[in-house]
Amino acid sequence: MSNNLESQGMLSITLPDGTIKQFPKGSTGLDVAMAIGRRLADAALAVTIDSRPADLSTPLDRDCALSILTFDSPEGREVFWHSSSHIMASAVEELFAGSRFGAGPAVEQGFYYDIASEHRFNEDDLRQIEQKMLEIAGRDTPIVREEMTREAAIEFFRTVRHDPYKVEILEDTLKDTPNVSLYHEGGFTDLCTGPHIPSTGKLKAVRLLNISSSFWRGDSSRESMQRIYGIAFPSEKLLKEHLQRLEEAKKRDHRKLGQELGLFMLSPEIGSGLPVWLPNGAIVRQELEAFLREEQRRRGYLPVYTPHIGNIELYRRSGHYPYYSDSQFPPLTYHDEDGKAEQYLLKPMNCPHHHLIYSSEPRSYRDLPIRLTEFGTVYRHEQSGELNGLVRARGFTQDDSHIYCRPDQLVEEICGAIELTQHVFKTLGFDQVQTRLSMHDPENLAKYGGTPEVWEQAEKDVREAAERMGIDYFIGVGEASFYGPKIDFIVRDALGRKWQLGTVQVDYVMPERFELAYVGSDGQKHRPVVIHRAPFGSMERFIGVLIEHTAGNFPLWLAPTQVVVLPIAEDVHDYAREVRDVLQKAGIRTKIDLRSEKIGKKIRESELSKIPCMLVIGQKEQESGEVSLRRHRKGDEGRFSLSALVEKLRLEIERKA
Numbered sequence: 001m002s003n004n005l006e007s008q009g010m011l012s013i014t015l016p017d018g019t020i021k022q023f024p025k026g027s028t029g030l031d032v033a034m035a036i037g038r039r040l041a042d043a044a045l046a047v048t049i050d051s052r053p054a055d056l057s058t059p060l061d062r063d064c065a066l067s068i069l070t071f072d073s074p075e076g077r078e079v080f081w082h083s084s085s086h087i088m089a090s091a092v093e094e095l096f097a098g099s100r101f102g103a104g105p106a107v108e109q110g111f112y113y114d115i116a117s118e119h120r121f122n123e124d125d126l127r128q129i130e131q132k133m134l135e136i137a138g139r140d141t142p143i144v145r146e147e148m149t150r151e152a153a154i155e156f157f158r159t160v161r162h163d164p165y166k167v168e169i170l171e172d173t174l175k176d177t178p179n180v181s182l183y184h185e186g187g188f189t190d191l192c193t194g195p196h197i198p199s200t201g202k203l204k205a206v207r208l209l210n211i212s213s214s215f216w217r218g219d220s221s222r223e224s225m226q227r228i229y230g231i232a233f234p235s236e237k238l239l240k241e242h243l244q245r246l247e248e249a250k251k252r253d254h255r256k257l258g259q260e261l262g263l264f265m266l267s268p269e270i271g272s273g274l275p276v277w278l279p280n281g282a283i284v285r286q287e288l289e290a291f292l293r294e295e296q297r298r299r300g301y302l303p304v305y306t307p308h309i310g311n312i313e314l315y316r317r318s319g320h321y322p323y324y325s326d327s328q329f330p331p332l333t334y335h336d337e338d339g340k341a342e343q344y345l346l347k348p349m350n351c352p353h354h355h356l357i358y359s360s361e362p363r364s365y366r367d368l369p370i371r372l373t374e375f376g377t378v379y380r381h382e383q384s385g386e387l388n389g390l391v392r393a394r395g396f397t398q399d400d401s402h403i404y405c406r407p408d409q410l411v412e413e414i415c416g417a418i419e420l421t422q423h424v425f426k427t428l429g430f431d432q433v434q435t436r437l438s439m440h441d442p443e444n445l446a447k448y449g450g451t452p453e454v455w456e457q458a459e460k461d462v463r464e465a466a467e468r469m470g471i472d473y474f475i476g477v478g479e480a481s482f483y484g485p486k487i488d489f490i491v492r493d494a495l496g497r498k499w500q501l502g503t504v505q506v507d508y509v510m511p512e513r514f515e516l517a518y519v520g521s522d523g524q525k526h527r528p529v530v531i532h533r534a535p536f537g538s539m540e541r542f543i544g545v546l547i548e549h550t551a552g553n554f555p556l557w558l559a560p561t562q563v564v565v566l567p568i569a570e571d572v573h574d575y576a577r578e579v580r581d582v583l584q585k586a587g588i589r590t591k592i593d594l595r596s597e598k599i600g601k602k603i604r605e606s607e608l609s610k611i612p613c614m615l616v617i618g619q620k621e622q623e624s625g626e627v628s629l630r631r632h633r634k635g636d637e638g639r640f641s642l643s644a645l646v647e648k649l650r651l652e653i654e655r656k657a
Contacts, residue, residue, distance in 0.1 A: 014065040029056045030198070033068045043070040043234075045202065046079045046195040053079065055145055055195040071234050081106035083143060083197040084133075084206065084232035085113045090188035091132035092117070092228075095125075101190065102165050102216055102225055108498060109242075110231030114214050116165070121226055126208040129228070133206050140201030141186045145194055153180050153191065165216065166191045205239035206232040212385060220383075245495050252495070254547035255389040261552055261560075261610065263543075264390065273387045273394030275540060280560035283589070285539055287558050289375055291427070291656070292399055292535065295420060301373040301401060306353035308377060312343040317513055318352040319449060321345060323482055329381045350376035350400040351532060355514040358404050358528075363518040368528060369405035369413055375539065376400050390544030391499075397539040403531040404516065410529050414465035414487070414504060417533040421489055421502040424535040427656050428546060429555070432492035435471045436500075437462055438479030449483050449509040458506045459485045481532075483509035493549040501542055505532040553632065556612045557653045564611045565592040565627075566602045568618040575622040579615060579642060586646045588653070607632060613649065 009025045013032060023032060029047035033040045033056075046069045047054050053075060060066070069076035085104035092099050092115060102114035119125075148156070150170055157166040169191065174180060183192045185200060197203075208230040216222040233239045250256075258264045263281030270276060277285060293303070312331050315321035321328065331343040347353070354372045363370070377397045386392055405413045425433050440448050440455050448455065462485050466473050473487075480486055489502040507530040510516070517525040536542040546554075556562055563583055567576035576592055583590040591611075593602050599616060606614050614630040621627055627645055629637045640648065 011060055012063045013060065014063075016065075016067050023060065025061060026059045028059060029054070029066065029068060032060075032066060036068070040068060040070070043072075044068050045070060045076045045197045048075065053195050056198045057145075058195075071238075078106045079195055080197060080202065080234070081111040081232065082192075084203055084230065085111035086143070086183065086185060086188070086190055086192070086196065087133050087136055087200055087203060087232075088129060088206075088208070088228065088230060089113050089115070089190065090136055090185055091129050093188055094136075095128060095132055100163055100165055102214075104190070107229075110209070110229060112227050112229045114216070114225040114227050116216070116223060116225050121211050121228065126211070126228070130206050130208055130230075133203065133232075136186070137200045137203040139186070140199050142199045143183055143185045143196045145196070146182045146184060147179055148182065150174060150177055150180050153182060156182070156189075157191070161189060202234055203232050204234050205236045206230060207239060207243065214385070218383075249495055249497075249548070252548040252551045254391070254544040257547050257552040258389065258544075263547070263560075266389065271394070272384055273382055273392070275390055275393055275395070281543070283560040284543060284554065284558055288536070288539065288543070289399075292424065295423065296371075296373050296401070299371070299416065299420065300369075301371040304354065304357055304372050304374050306347070306350060306357075306374060306376055308347050308379075309344045310347055310353065312345045314352045314356075315345055315348065318349070318355070318510065319482060319513065320348050320352065324348055324380075327380045327382065329379055346379040347376070348378055348380060350374055350378065350398060351402060351510065351530075352514075354400075354402040355510060355516060355530075358402075359514060359516055363404075363528075365406060365518055365520045365526070368518055369403050369409055371401060371403045373399075373401040390540040390547075393538075393540050396541065399534050399536040399539065401533045403533060404518075404528040405531065406518070406520075406526070407529055410461055410506070410531070411465045411468065413531055414462065414506065415469050417504045417531055418465065418469050418471070418487065421504065421533075421535040424502065425489065425491060429549065430491040430493075430501075434490040434492070434498070435466065435473040436476045436479065436486075436488045436490060437466060437473050438476045438481075438486040438488050440480040440485065441478035444478065447482060448480070449513070454508045455485070458508055461506050462487055462504075481505055481507075483507045484532075491545070493545060494551070495548070499541075499545045501537045501545065502535040503533070503537060506530075507532060552610050554610070554612075555657065556649065557656045559610070559612050560589065561591050561609070561611050562588050562653070563590040563613040563615060563649070564606050564609075565590065565615045565617060566599060566606065567592075567594065568599045568616065570596070572617050572619065572622045576617050579617065579627060582642055583646065583649075586650060588646070588649055603630065615645075 010022050011025050012020050013023050014020050030041060030044060033044040044056055046056050048067045048069065050064050069079060071077055071080055082105060089101050089104055096117055096119045099115050099117040104111065104113035154167055154170045157163045180191060181193060182189055183194060183196055208228055210229050212227045214225045214227040216225055231242060261280055262278050263284065264275045264277050266275055312321060328348050329346045331345050334342045334344060357372060358370060375397050377395060379395050382392060382394050403413050439459050466487060484505050484507040487504040488500055490498050490500050492498055510530055511527045516528055518528055520526045565576045565580045567573050573594055580590050580592045603614060610632060612632050616628040616630060626639045626641055628639050629645065631637055
């Protein structure tokens with residue numbers, strides 16, 4: 001039937017709700033949107049054709065599944081923001097002649113463009129560029145795709161655009177690509193795969209946020225460029241809402257709160273990207289580690305410790321060196337008494353050490369699964385411009401575990417690792433979690449270890465586990481590790497921002513490289529499969545995100561100081577000390593404020609310190625042997641006997657409410 005329709009010049013277009021509609025061959029996504037409704041057509045930005053993004057004006061030449069992308073979808077926002085980066089580049093070119101452009105992608109919240117210009121951009125320039133962008137948007141100029149041969153594109157960028165950066169990309173990165181696409185918008189043209197919004201008029205509001213430095217193609221030996229970050233919207237209302245969220249984000253910035261609450265410090269004397277935990281932060285970290293250690297103990301994990309450095313040959317064997325050599329500190333060279341040189345590397349990952357622990361003794365099929373776990377500190381030489389407090393550091397601790405299991409145990413073990421990760425997120429108040437199955441890119445096999453057959457099996461395993469757990473997941477092609485596919489957990493915080501935190505990874509490659517084995521029931525040696533698993537991911541990153549998610553208002557069980565005792569006058573200080581001592585003996589972290597200050601000031605300062613519980617004590621409380629409980633951000637909760645209060649708080653702490 002479909003072939004008959006095609007022969008008559010009609011196509012069957014399947015919409016996201018499963019509806020199939022007939023359209024003439026050559027119809028566009030805009031035609032489909034118009035047929036559904038004017039409102040959708042007005043909001044349409046681009047389409048996906050059989051899950052591949054394309055311009056709204058792309059002619060349809062076959063039966064397909066088609067989805068209309070609007071700003072309400074992540075894919076639609078990506079198209080909108082990438083198009084906005086082109087509009088910004090066009091504005092910069094009109095204002096600052098001679099500027100040249102590197103990369104201009106969409107990012108999680110907006111876009112940026114790397115610009116080579118003799119002019120040093122400042123805040124006033126950003127406002128000027130914004131106005132020019134809105135002027136360009138007001139022209140409602142079509143954004144038009146043109147396809148041409150790579151050779152013709154090289155000639156165009158040499159002689160018409162005079163853009164050496166695009167010529168380099170065409171001659172280097174795209175040297176094996178016969179045909180490429182360009183996008184024209186008025187007098188501005190860029191090399192781009194697209195898709196883009198149909199015209200500049202879709203942009204209604206823009207804010208350029210900041211300027212930073214960058215290097216061409218991320219190489220510090222290449223030209224220095226200026227990176228302008230911005231965000232744009234199809235309405236002023238959406239921009240205002242976003243700016244309000246940014247203001248709230250500034251208040252929640254974990255670097256600001258970390259200093260105010262005495263959680264951690266960063267010192268240039270110690271080194272960039274090397275956070276130091278202060279007493280309050282150390283308590284939060286210890287409580288999180290204790291929570292996960294207990295959960296792991298219940299699930300049969302075995303603790304291990306490994307050193308902070310290792311022989312470079314260990315990481316060559318695993319592939320971490322040279323796979324990640326660009327992000328590692330230089331090797332340390334040591335000469336022994338015989339003059340023989342050995343090289344050591346600051347540990348980039350814990351896995352190779354765990355593999356050697358596994359292989360340190362014979363293993364039987366009856367021993368498996370073996371679950372090794374460690375809070376292991378690793379080191380990465382991140383670019384200084386990428387460092388960001390706890391969430392992007394050079395030294396950080398992973399809650400790393402490696403599960404060694406038989407192939408017949410694999411899916412069940414993956415499910416167990418998923419369940420533990422979900423439990424961690426639920427306990428810490430991350431209710432909105434997306435799951436990405438990070439698969440390999442079959443068009444770039446050089447990135448990965450192992451055979452195509454191994455990857456096919458590993459990806460089948462993670463899909464089966466995700467489906468058994470009833471997870472609503474999406475696929476991320478090219479997001480896999482070099483040794484295997486991953487199940488990545490992406491949490492959305494209180495401000496709606498996304499953070500990739502926990503991960504579960506399947507690995508058939510490392511068992512081969514390390515010749516891991518167990519003796520099966522047939523008496524022969526077999527390879528185990530390895531699961532890499534980290535619910536927190538990195539303690540530093542997780543706590544940084546948790547600080548911003550909670551705005552530093554930790555739940556009672558995590559708070560560095562859980563209770564502060566606030567005597568109203570000096571004549572109840574002795575009773576206040578008794579209360580403090582009883583709470584401390586009960587294992588509740590308690591402080592006392594004996595200053596000669598009014599109780600209102602003590603309460604305000606305790607609120608600013610985000611202490612969950614305040615015990616106000618006056619003559620009435622002393623006479624009755626009670627305390628008055630105030631909760632942070634909630635106010636008075638009434639009077640309690642000391643024993644009733646201890647029971648109430650201990651129960652709340654135990655339940656991790």
